[in-house]
Amino acid sequence: MLRALLGRWRSSLRLLQPAQVGADRAKISVARLDHEYANKVVALQNVDLNVRSGEFVCLLGPSGCGKSTLLYALAGHVVPTGGSVSIDRQPIHGPGPDRLLMFQEAALFPWLTVRGNITFALAARGVPRAERRERADTYIHRVQLGGFEDALPHQLSGGMKMRASLARALAVDPTVLLMDEPFGSLDAQTRIHMQELLQSIWVRTGKTVVFVTHDVHEALMLGTRVVLMAPRPGRVVKDLEVHLPMPRRPEDAALNEMVRHVGGLLREVEGRAHTTSLPAAPARVPARPVLRPQVLPGP
Numbered sequence: 001m002l003r004a005l006l007g008r009w010r011s012s013l014r015l016l017q018p019a020q021v022g023a024d025r026a027k028i029s030v031a032r033l034d035h036e037y038a039n040k041v042v043a044l045q046n047v048d049l050n051v052r053s054g055e056f057v058c059l060l061g062p063s064g065c066g067k068s069t070l071l072y073a074l075a076g077h078v079v080p081t082g083g084s085v086s087i088d089r090q091p092i093h094g095p096g097p098d099r100l101l102m103f104q105e106a107a108l109f110p111w112l113t114v115r116g117n118i119t120f121a122l123a124a125r126g127v128p129r130a131e132r133r134e135r136a137d138t139y140i141h142r143v144q145l146g147g148f149e150d151a152l153p154h155q156l157s158g159g160m161k162m163r164a165s166l167a168r169a170l171a172v173d174p175t176v177l178l179m180d181e182p183f184g185s186l187d188a189q190t191r192i193h194m195q196e197l198l199q200s201i202w203v204r205t206g207k208t209v210v211f212v213t214h215d216v217h218e219a220l221m222l223g224t225r226v227v228l229m230a231p232r233p234g235r236v237v238k239d240l241e242v243h244l245p246m247p248r249r250p251e252d253a254a255l256n257e258m259v260r261h262v263g264g265l266l267r268e269v270e271g272r273a274h275t276t277s278l279p280a281a282p283a284r285v286p287a288r289p290v291l292r293p294q295v296l297p298g299p
């Protein structure tokens, strides 16, 4: 039984080599990305990442490893100090309507109803008035908020606000959805519920999603890929493809075996980060760090 289980999770998690997702086939292409903040912190160094259309990529790593900086570079809110980011082979020079960034806060206008928040966003994107209400209601139902169309944000729970925010994000139909720990402030049960909801919506829409988290279980519940990052300097250390069928259940045994394994990798990264002595102003590390990936068995 145990052997069968181990066999199942091992064959479901594969180490991905950069060449396996070529830039030519990628929806999002990040090449040799560097970012150094004004205070000399090297948030990202030499990051390569290609994301295929319809992938759900989770950026996982300890605090300070550059997950958000990478996400904001994709959103166009951070202008990297080196390298390039392109979407559909078009270089990114700033924010654009093809990408939508979601945060931990639902960021709803408090004076607008749930429907009003969504129709406002649709108006801002140039959706004709006649279409806005119907489209808003479609997504309100999709996130299971039917009956709350006319509720104001203060009348909603944290999870409901996040569902409203998700409905708004989906209604404007970006090509790429960028999510920065969106469920980080929710209680454990609501968080699981939101993960299940997001999964079912993703299965249905096939959106390209890049999702930042430091929670291994969340990454493996949601991701078709988990990109493990390490800090000082921020970099990618492992790119893992997750072949577990969707929808995934939080209690699934194979998923939880995988969580234990990836959790071990994360602890290794965290351990190394803590033993690294930091100079007061971290200098730029000249070469890409030597990685010794623990190669997982292939298919």
Ligand SMILES: Nc1ncnc2c1ncn2[C@@H]1O[C@H](COP(=O)(O)OP(=O)(O)OP(=O)(O)O)[C@@H](O)[C@H]1O
Residues within 6 Å of the ligand: 037, 038, 039, 041, 042, 043, 061, 062, 063, 064, 065, 066, 067, 068, 069, 070, 214, 234
């Ligand atoms: N605006 C900024 N100015 C200076 N340094 C910054 C700025 N934003 C982030 N940093 C630094 O860059 C590094 C990467 O930060 P980033 O927020 O991208 O990491 P993260 O992995 O998302 O962390 P967390 O999980 O804590 O949000 C950190 O050392 C952080 O202190």
